[in-house]
Amino acid sequence: MNSKEGVKLGIAIAIIAVAIGLFVYRTRAAADAADDSKTFWYCTQSNKGFEVSGPDYDRNVRTGRKTAAPQQEGTISRARLSDDLVTQAKSPYSGDWTGVPASKCGDCGEIFPLKTDAQGENLCPKCNWNPVTQTKGPSNLAPPPEKPE
């Protein structure tokens, strides 16, 4: 091997080393980000809150149909399908898919289920903390109560 080839080989090794280093770095960064992405859930069977961390999300959270009623007659509109989708988490208390989306109170730490029907605001049942405004009490963005007709 002459010196020119040696330099080429050295450069090639250096490039590969940098590539591997970058790959490992990015993979670790992604894993760290996933670790931080905790989601909160509320077990409707045991009435307890729990959390699912990033790495467990794929295994313990699923999106499925809300109604088990089978529709065999072919065409169903996409909009109708998405209406029926519901996200569930596997509860460590019941061992079943009884977890519904929840939020953790930033004030007292209570985990409470989120209303998914858009009826009213989600407030901590213990101290009225609002996860949207990060303060206590309803936000001003809330629509006014319906007027009697």
Ligand SMILES: [Zn+2]
């Ligand atoms: Zn609270």
